[in-house]
Amino acid sequence: MREFVYHRPLSLAEAERLFAASAEGRYLSGGMTLIPTMKQGLATPVDLVDLGRLPELKMLLVEDGYLVVGAATTHTEVQTSPIVADAIPALADLAGQIGDPHVRHRGTIGGSIANNDPAADYPAAVLALGATIETSRRTLPAEEFFQGMFSTALEEGEIVTRIRFPIPERAAYRKFSNPASRYAMAGVFVAMLGDGEVRVAVTGAGQDGVFRASEMEDALSAELNPAEIEAIVVDPATMLSDLHGSAAYRANLVKVMAKRAVADLLA
Amino acid sequence: MPNIELTVNGTPRRAEVEGRTLLVELLRDGLGLTGTHVGCDTSQCGACVVIVAGKAVKSCTLLAVQADGESVTTIEGLASGDALHPIQAAFHEHHALQCGFCTPGMIMATVDMIERHDARLDEATIRHELEGNLCRCTGYHNIVKAIQAASDAIAASKSQGVQVDA
Numbered sequence: 001m002r003e004f005v006y007h008r009p010l011s012l013a014e015a016e017r018l019f020a021a022s023a024e025g026r027y028l029s030g031g032m033t034l035i036p037t038m039k040q041g042l043a044t045p046v047d048l049v050d051l052g053r054l055p056e057l058k059m060l061l062v063e064d065g066y067l068v069v070g071a072a073t074t075h076t077e078v079q080t081s082p083i084v085a086d087a088i089p090a091l092a093d094l095a096g097q098i099g100d101p102h103v104r105h106r107g108t109i110g111g112s113i114a115n116n117d118p119a120a121d122y123p124a125a126v127l128a129l130g131a132t133i134e135t136s137r138r139t140l141p142a143e144e145f146f147q148g149m150f151s152t153a154l155e156e157g158e159i160v161t162r163i164r165f166p167i168p169e170r171a172a173y174r175k176f177s178n179p180a181s182r183y184a185m186a187g188v189f190v191a192m193l194g195d196g197e198v199r200v201a202v203t204g205a206g207q208d209g210v211f212r213a214s215e216m217e218d219a220l221s222a223e224l225n226p227a228e229i230e231a232i233v234v235d236p237a238t239m240l241s242d243l244h245g246s247a248a249y250r251a252n253l254v255k256v257m258a259k260r261a262v263a264d265l266l267a
Numbered sequence: 268m269p270n271i272e273l274t275v276n277g278t279p280r281r282a283e284v285e286g287r288t289l290l291v292e293l294l295r296d297g298l299g300l301t302g303t304h305v306g307c308d309t310s311q312c313g314a315c316v317v318i319v320a321g322k323a324v325k326s327c328t329l330l331a332v333q334a335d336g337e338s339v340t341t342i343e344g345l346a347s348g349d350a351l352h353p354i355q356a357a358f359h360e361h362h363a364l365q366c367g368f369c370t371p372g373m374i375m376a377t378v379d380m381i382e383r384h385d386a387r388l389d390e391a392t393i394r395h396e397l398e399g400n401l402c403r404c405t406g407y408h409n410i411v412k413a414i415q416a417a418s419d420a421i422a423a424s425k426s427q428g429v430q431v432d433a
Contacts (some may be wrong), residue, residue, distance in 0.1 A: 006269060006286030007333050034308050035328050036288075048286060052333060076322070100399025101379065102313060105322040106329065180311070182398065 002044045012056045012136050013158060013225065015049050018077050019157040024045035027159060029072060029111030032103050034165060057110060057161055061107060062087050067165040071110020075099070078109060088129070089231040090171035094189070097175060099182050110160040118149045119183035123210035125173065128189035128201035131165040149209040168193050172264035174257045175204065178244055186253035187247050188213075190220070190261040197221060205239050205250040216258055224266065271335040275300070276344030281350035284331045291315045291326035294341060302371045306401070311432060315402030316340045316372040316379075323379035325399075346380070353424070354378060354417040363413035365404035376400050376430035377414050386422035 009015040017027040019114040025228060028034055037043040051057060057072035060083055067087040069078065078084050078095035085092050098104055098112075098121050111133040112135065114121040126133070127142045134160040142192035145153050155159070168191040175187030184204030192200050200213040234254045239247035268283050275298060276279050294300045294317065298301045303326060306314030310328040318327045318340040345352035349357065354377050380396045381388065388396075393405075393414045402410060 001287040001289075004286050006330065008332070010333075031333070032310070032328060035289075035330065039308070048393070050333065100313070101383075101396060102316055102323045102376065102399045103323045103328075105324055252398070 001038050002041065004038075004045050004048045004163065006048050006050065009267060012053075012054055012161065015159060016051075016136055016157055017055065018047065018049045022049075023051055025157070027114075029114070029238050030074065030107040031111075032107035033111065034095060034118065035155060038254050040175070051159065052108075055169050059162060060084070062167070065167055067091070067167055068226065069109055069163050069165065071114075071160045071162055073110075075104035075107050075109070075112075076101070079104060088165060088171050089166050090189070090191075091125055091129075091165065091196055094125050094173040097121060097173070097177070097182075109163060113145070113163065114152060116146055116150055116152050117183070118186070118206065118209040119178075119181075119187075121175065121184055121203060122172070124184075124187050124200075124201045124203035125171075126163060126165075126188040127210050128199045129171065129193045130191075130193070130199060131163050131166060131167050133160055133203065134164060135160055135224075143212075146210050161208045167194075170265050172261040174211045174261040176253050176257055176262065186250055186257050188254060188257040188261045190258065190265055190266050192224065192265065195242040198224060202254055202258075205251070205254050207238055207240055213254070213258065220262065223245060225260065226262045226266075227263065229255055229259045269332050269335070270307075271332055272372055272379060273334050273336065274338040276340055280416050281329070286330065288331045290306060290317070290319070290324075290331045290334050290339070293331040293341070294326060297331075299428075300343050304311070304368055305334070306369065306370055306372070309425055311401065312369070312372070313376060314369050314372040316375040316400065318378060321378050321382075342374060342377070345374070352425035353420045354381070354414075357417035357420065358410075358414040361409050361416060362405065363409040365402075365406045369400060369402045369404075370392040373400050373402070380414065381418050381421055384390060386418050386425060388418040390415060393418075 006017045024046040028050045055172040058069035059072045070263045073097045075095045110118050133140045133145045171191040173189045175184040186205040187203040189201050200216040215232050236247040236251040239250040241247040300417050304314040306312035315327040320337045
């Protein structure tokens, strides 16, 4: 790994100052993606600013019909929290499907969505539930936040502080994991919101990263039934293709996972 | 270079590390605790699993500075004198190893697994929970048996009010 200067700020403001003062800074959250990337020499920060112990990023509570999750909350904490289990059990279920136990102990929700890996799990929940992302500077709706593969609306030095999830009537997440990496080959999060609107978001499969499956949303808003998915065509031209699976295979997986998620949601 | 303090296997240690020093490098090269292995170095195999602040982590994917102030338990910290920890004893009893390279990580993952499930493990749970640890000899059957036996032994000693420390 290339040399860098490690910083452990004590406040959000100090973190932003350290980042701004660096020729090439990176924020470190759980490090489950960044540290392997740095070991491979694919990221070579001059200054590494560790957000792991900032009190501003540590919270987990229900407030005014929203589940509010601090950015430094680990996957294990989301997976096992009684607050999450009570408010959005599908989110706890999703967190428990990320990586493996050791990775879940360190990886964080803020790190996951800031990185916006096209095969990460959390972006599907954030987008399907219509969550808002609060940062050190502003508040963004999920639709504006995610801007394609590994790309977000975050500006240089901006820090995700918390994610505010509206509590849905019901929700479910199903994914087909890559057997080696546990990343999603296709993951589908289906949420029925309080007003009866159904939202569907797909991760792992799309060429532009996480996306909303609007045709499925329309069909399922009319009738919430896995059979409604059957007639929908997922265009392979918009799907990822790699050594793990072709675009046509992923297009089929999206439908299969969507049907399973709807079935779970009705169960 | 950052100076860090951590408690390793119950003993306070100080070390001067580079920012880029991984926890596994500090343990092996800095502190001579070579029981923690590096298998894949890509965060997949789990040979390097140790317990930091009570939770199993992959020490090849953690900077030593991130563990500053924390308590770290490695495979060397489990036995008390010549008496093996119940998990080590179960791995020995059930021959839950072939080449033995993955064994320290498997055992440390088991410490965490039993703790999180309060020593109430069944085979399906054990197999699922082992997703973060790879055995290239594919010795999983006996590993699963050993974890089950260790879990049962720890549950029994808990019900008798005996404290088993990780």
